[in-house]
Amino acid sequence: xxxxxxxxxxxxxxxxxxxxxxxxxxxxxxxxxxxxxxxxxxxxxxxxxxxxxxxxxxxxxxxxxxxxxxxxxxxxxxxxxxxxxxxxxxxxxxxxxxxxxxxxxxxxxxxxxxxxxxxxxxxxxxxxxxxxxxxxxxxxxxxxxxxxxxxxxxxxxxxxxxxxxxxxxxxxxxxxxxxxxxxxxxxxxxxxxxxxxxxxxxxxxxxxxxxxxxxxxxxxxxxxxxxxxxxxxxxxxxxxxxxxxxxxxxxxxxxxxxxxxxxxxxxxxxxxxxxxxxxxxxxxxxxxxxxxxxxxxxxxxxxxxxxxxxxxxxxxxxxxxxxxxxxxxxxxxxxxxxxxxxxxxxxxxxxxxxxxxxxxxxxxxxxxxxxxxxxxxxxxxxxxxxxxxxxxxxxxxxxxxxxxxxxxxxxxxxxxxxxxxxxxxxxxxxxx
Amino acid sequence: xxxxxxxxxxxxxxxxxxxxxxxxxxxxxxxxxxxxxxxxxxxxxxxxxxxxxxxxxxxxxxxxxxxxxxxxxxxxxxxxxxxxxxxxxxxxxxxxxxxxxxxxxxxxxxxxxxxxxxxxxxxxxxxxxxxxxxxxxxxxxxxxxxxxxxxxxxxxxxxxxxxxxxxxxxxxxxxxxxxxxxxxxxxxxxxxxxxxxxxxxxxxxxxxxxxxxxxxxxxxxxxxxxxxxxxxxxxxxxxxxxxxxxxxxxxxxxxxxxxxxxxxxxxxxxxxxxxxxxxxxxxxxxxxxxxxxxxxxxxxxxxxxxxxxxxxxxxxxxxx
Numbered sequence: 001x002x003x004x005x006x007x008x009x010x011x012x013x014x015x016x017x018x019x020x021x022x023x024x025x026x027x028x029x030x031x032x033x034x035x036x037x038x039x040x041x042x043x044x045x046x047x048x049x050x051x052x053x054x055x056x057x058x059x060x061x062x063x064x065x066x067x068x069x070x071x072x073x074x075x076x077x078x079x080x081x082x083x084x085x086x087x088x089x090x091x092x093x094x095x096x097x098x099x100x101x102x103x104x105x106x107x108x109x110x111x112x113x114x115x116x117x118x119x120x121x122x123x124x125x126x127x128x129x130x131x132x133x134x135x136x137x138x139x140x141x142x143x144x145x146x147x148x149x150x151x152x153x154x155x156x157x158x159x160x161x162x163x164x165x166x167x168x169x170x171x172x173x174x175x176x177x178x179x180x181x182x183x184x185x186x187x188x189x190x191x192x193x194x195x196x197x198x199x200x201x202x203x204x205x206x207x208x209x210x211x212x213x214x215x216x217x218x219x220x221x222x223x224x225x226x227x228x229x230x231x232x233x234x235x236x237x238x239x240x241x242x243x244x245x246x247x248x249x250x251x252x253x254x255x256x257x258x259x260x261x262x263x264x265x266x267x268x269x270x271x272x273x274x275x276x277x278x279x280x281x282x283x284x285x286x287x288x289x290x291x292x293x294x295x296x297x298x299x300x301x302x303x304x305x306x307x308x309x310x311x312x313x314x315x316x317x318x319x320x321x322x323x324x325x326x327x328x329x330x331x332x333x334x335x336x337x338x339x340x341x342x343x344x345x346x347x348x349x350x351x352x353x354x355x356x357x358x359x360x361x362x363x364x365x366x367x368x369x370x371x372x373x374x375x376x377x378x379x380x381x382x383x384x385x386x387x388x389x390x391x392x393x394x395x396x397x398x399x400x401x402x403x404x405x406x407x408x409x410x411x412x413x414x415x416x417x418x419x420x421x422x423x424x425x426x427x428x429x430x431x432x
Numbered sequence: 433x434x435x436x437x438x439x440x441x442x443x444x445x446x447x448x449x450x451x452x453x454x455x456x457x458x459x460x461x462x463x464x465x466x467x468x469x470x471x472x473x474x475x476x477x478x479x480x481x482x483x484x485x486x487x488x489x490x491x492x493x494x495x496x497x498x499x500x501x502x503x504x505x506x507x508x509x510x511x512x513x514x515x516x517x518x519x520x521x522x523x524x525x526x527x528x529x530x531x532x533x534x535x536x537x538x539x540x541x542x543x544x545x546x547x548x549x550x551x552x553x554x555x556x557x558x559x560x561x562x563x564x565x566x567x568x569x570x571x572x573x574x575x576x577x578x579x580x581x582x583x584x585x586x587x588x589x590x591x592x593x594x595x596x597x598x599x600x601x602x603x604x605x606x607x608x609x610x611x612x613x614x615x616x617x618x619x620x621x622x623x624x625x626x627x628x629x630x631x632x633x634x635x636x637x638x639x640x641x642x643x644x645x646x647x648x649x650x651x652x653x654x655x656x657x658x659x660x661x662x663x664x665x666x667x668x669x670x671x672x673x674x675x676x677x678x679x680x681x682x683x684x685x686x687x688x689x690x691x692x693x694x695x696x697x698x699x700x701x702x703x704x705x706x707x708x709x710x711x712x713x714x715x716x717x718x719x720x721x722x723x724x725x726x727x728x729x730x731x732x733x734x735x736x737x738x739x740x741x742x743x744x745x746x747x748x749x750x751x752x
Contacts, residue, residue, distance in 0.1 A: 195636025201551030201573025271552035317550040
């Protein structure tokens with residue numbers, strides 16, 4: 001079926017388009033972009049007052065399958081992605097078993113093909129079992145379809161192993177997605193170390209735990225020439241370290257999550273375990289530095305670190321609850337609320353942060369709606385106010401600290417390869 | 433000032449900590465504890481205030497004195513008491529805390545007194561039960577009744593809290609007693625100094641208006657009161673200080689140190705003491721020590737808290 005999306009406002013920074021432009025979608029690809037296009041034989045959607053973005057791309061999604069299907073599956077994670085406006089997401093390798101072998105990559109890809117309504121890109125482990133000791137079969141993983149390597153959830157604490165992986169990994173031209181956390185400094189911590197952790201009596205995770213490994217990995221990348229990406233940057237000094245390294249020419253990119261850009265350690269007061277996340281919600285000063293990093297380009301992109309956990313796992317004493325929060329369905333609303341409606345960022349920059357640069361990082365398609373590219377797109381109302389409610393999540397889990405909060409800006413429809421996979425537009429928008 | 437203008441403790445369902453209590457609420461407890469103390473010195477101590485009520489002490493950490501103090505306070509007010517001690521191992525086996533708490537409530541508890549090794553446990557309990565919750569210590573966060581009894585003891589001794597300078601000595605990082613004392617004392621106008629090795633002083637304390645001092649002798653020359661905390665052996669095992677011997681030399685209160693201190697210094701310890709480590713036997717039994725008075729006052733203060741949480745007012749005539 002062919003579609004004509006009329007009267008919407010297209011935001012496609014890669015193609016240099018920013019304006020009221022129509023799109024014709026044929027055979028799953030963008031056929032034409034322009035004004036006064038011939039919509040004969042097309043189903044027409046009138047998107048007056050709405051925006052069309054290239055589908056969002058998330059480089060940091062935990063889908064939990066195989067092994068923890070009670071939290072999320074590839075199918076439910078993909079539905080959450082579609083609802084939130086993501087057309088491509090990764091599958092992080094800390095599953096059970098972990099994606100340290102090509103069989104797991106193959107499994108994820110075959111489940112994705114059968115059940116997922118968005119594109120799924122698996123990430124392979126850096127080390128066997130994600131244990132940080134012996135290098136995984138990076139070549140096998142890459143050949144099976146891993147788009148990147150990561151031991152996310154922990155750092156490869158052994159610098160020798162990390163260096164070897166960086167050197168050996170040059171054979172495959174895949175980026176390393178690095179979780180930076182010194183295991184000894186962070187051990188048993190539940191939240192950011194500071195006045196609030198002291199007040200709450202919770203063991204702190206110092207900012208240093210992240211910064212020391214960021215510094216180490218930047219040194220290792222510089223020495224080996226590896227292409228690295230720092231996951232979920234959370235502290236002021238980490239932002240500075242990345243900024244300095246970029247000036248020296250280190251091949252580094254960095255991400256920040258919507259939650260680290262919006263929440264702080266004060267939000268842990270009250271012990272809502274939905275606020276427990278790793279790295280922890282940091283201080284106000286850290287959040288400001290992170291925002292400045294996004295605005296000056298030190299932080300290249302936004303990633304969700306979507307990390308589902310069941311109600312039972314989160315219904316525990318704060319120190320016992322697992323770390324992580326879901327993010328696919330709130331990411332766009334948070335970024336629009338915190339950056340667009342406050343005047344900090346324009347829509348084209350937000351599309352770069354959430355679609356174009358993530359796609360480029362992984363060297364996958366997406367990030368643009370130039371003619372000839374796959375029709376992965378979303379229809380956004382940036383001004384729609386909505387309340388985050390537990391019962392509305394498409395994800396299998398609802399561990400979100402944003403429940404009950406009002407966000408401004410929402411995805412209304414998602415198209416993947418020319419098919420609507422999520423559609424919440426009023427029926428009168430579709431013309432006969 | 434009439435009572436309707438001030439929020440009283442009875443308007444709360446729970447006592448989770450002193451951080452969110454007002455000075456007026458703290459004073460209400462201190463005032464109510466005075467007649468309670470008079471009662472426990474009578475030959476026949478029983479009162480009918482909590483008759484028909486059930487008080488469950490739910491302890492996830494071993495503690496004898498706090499549990500007995502709560503039990504006696506409840507019994508002397510006429511309540512039935514049940515003690516539940518849950519070993520940490522059953523928590524590790526996956527027994528869900530909220531489930532345990534709901535079960536105890538369903539069995540008919542009116543008050544749950546909770547002791548737990550994890551910060552925030554009292555909040556979690558209060559969120560999931562309808563009965564009243566008294567925090568008897570949650571991890572390193574707060575131990576409000578201990579601080580209230582410490583403050584009551586000080587007020588009894590000095591006649592005031594305003595303007596006093598109190599040093600809390602020892603492992604501040606892991607001490608709920610220290611945190612509750614900091615909140616309570618500063619709210620009533622005292623100055624608080626914490627003393628200990630830098631590895632046992634938590635981050636950001638000065639932002640709470642607390643002075644940090646590393647030298648015990650210097651601290652002793654400046655303060656009216658010294659509250660010595662118990663040092664736990666496991667802290668040394670975690671590498672936060674090299675040995676108990678060295679700790680004792682730097683931060684132990686002994687006769688020599690006391691001989692140089694002022695004659696009207698007040699020495700406190702929340703117990704149980706490691707005699708010979710953070711305090712010597714000689715120092716603990718010095719005439720300036722109020723350690724056993726603290727224990728007695730603990731029952732009075734807990735009676736006052738039960739009474740107020742049950743809906744009583746500070747100047748009611750129940751005690752006459």
